Amino acid sequence: MKNIRKIGYTLLFMGMALSLQFCKDLSEVNVNPNEVTLEKANANLIMSTVLTQTAKAYNELGYGDAAGVVQHTQKDAWFDGHNNYDWGPRDWGSYYDILRDNQAVYEKAVQEDLQFHMGVSLVMRAFLFAQIADLWGDAPYTQALKGNLGGVDNLLPSYDSQEAIYKGVIADLKEASGIFAQSSDAFKEVLADADVYYGGDTKKWQKFANSLLLRYLMRVSEKMDVQSDFVSVAQSGAIITSNGDNALLHYLGNTTEDAWPANNVFDASGSNFRRIRPARTLIEVLRAREDPRMAVWFAKVEIPTQFSTTIPHNSEIDGIRYFNPDSVDTGAVNTNLDYVGLPTQMSLPSGYNYNPTPGQTSNNKYVSYLNDIYREANGPLLNARLMTATEVNFLLAEAAWKGWLSDAEGYYNKAIMASLEEWGVEEASTYLVQDMVEFDGSLEQIMQQKWIASWTAAQEAWFDYRRTALPELETGQYAPRPVLPLRFIYGSNELNFNPNNAQTAIDRLEATTFSQSEKNSSWSKTWLIAGTGKPF
Secondary structure, eight states: OHHHHHHHHHHHHHHHHHHHHHHSOHHHHOOOTTOOOTTTOOHHHHHHHHHHHHHHHHHHHHTTHHHHHTTSEEESSSOHHHHSOOOOEEOOHHHHHHHHHHHHHHHHHHHHTOHHHHHHHHHHHHHHHHHHHHHTSSBOOTTTTOTTGGGOOOSSOOOBOHHHHHHHHHHHHHHHHHHHTSOGGGOOSOOGGGOTTTTTOHHHHHHHHHHHHHHHHHHTTTTSOOHHHHHHHHTSSOSOOSGGGOEEEEOOOSSGGGSOTTOSSSOTTOHHHHHEEEBHHHHHHHHHTTOTHHHHHBOOOSSOEEEOSSSOTTEEETTEEEEOTTSSOGGGOOOOSSOOOBOSSOSSGGGTTTOSSOSTTOOOTTSOOBOGGGGSSOOTTOEEEEEOHHHHHHHHHHHHHHTSSSOHHHHHHHHHHHHHHHTTOOOHHHHHTSTTTSOOSOHHHHHHHHHHHTTTOTHHHHHHHHHHOOSOOOOOTTOSSSSOOOSOEEOHHHHHHSHHHHHHHHHTSBOOGGGTTOSSSTTSBOTTTTTSOOOO
16 A cells, blocks of 8 residues: 555656646747757858758759750650650759758858858859759749748748849859958868868869859840959959869768769669660760760760671671661661760660660660769769869850950860860860861850760750750650750649749740740740740
């Protein structure tokens, strides 16, 4: 009985304690003990996350679907999204997730006067918002990242115009450049290991900020008078002009999270790698110019195909397959002995070049694969390339072609040499004097070489194509439209949960013949190209 009484008293006191606890404001007890508040957060650790996640997102698009759009690659299995732009509504949540982390870095930097972190966060905010504007058009900007700040409901933010976002991007980059121009005494708590791009080098960050300024000033040059700004930045001396200043993320390859996408190390089956094939469009341009980068990016076809009227049809001799031309559709056979690219928008890409085993296994020995370096999880050439000397020199070449600067040929040559150097190629002098490479003074040649050099950062070629219609890319037989897409469609989250603001943005799009009565279409034009007649 004594023991029972003790247990009863114990339960009574426990009940009273719980009762008092439940009377408290739930906000006092509903606290995650593992949560790190902004006040306790380390700006360097958050910044490192922002830099790695941004670079990965940029690379996955440039090596992925954007490469399909601009015909650098095609896929031979599960191909609709890559080859035929069958994207459907596409949400931007991952970009805004990174922006929220970046905003935390900025707020921490302002609170503690961390000039370096403030500059970095301004550059990354500009980079990320520019990507959103480039891909979708109008988007939440001034009301983004605020949630229920100060009791004001910002959960359904209005969309800023694409023009306003670009202006904000340019302003942020100018401010960041000014911050990084300060003497080294202005910067504190800079942890080199946390800066996975430049190891805390403020002068390289200034060059990155100014080089991005050149990118986005040129981006809006058909809609805004930016000549003076562009020339001022170009002549500042603080821009990326050599590969040692490139903004890169080196993949470590330790886990799937920090490894090159679609590698064979963490995908033992190799199917993701095998699906990616060089597009015939790029292969034939490279072959016509005997471009040495082709051997760096792609593998020679395992089994070439040739025609013969004397060798039995469909025979393989000394590693070469022979067809009797009377027994096949000769137009469907690629007889290159070195590199064979996959044509764009095919109905059955896995069966190209009379592959006898079409299907999802992606075992087509009669079409080239990518180079074996892309099977690896990391390597000296496996980098996310956010901004390079190659791109900057092409921007300067275009500006000179416009008459803003002088020596378009010099910048054009420097751009190509930087690209060859970046990919470990030494034949620059002989390549530059080829008939099809030697500068002829045309914008077409500048943009075509820039398109080639955008390998693994193909979204830049896509964005250039929209404003210049160069290079002149033609779609394949089974393309959903006879022209390339221009944007991503606003995603389901926005259409379902922020419909009024999304609809306002959709109404501002310019429908084209290819929009097919659907304004929120990949073939509708945003402010950037509306009314320009480009690219169609």
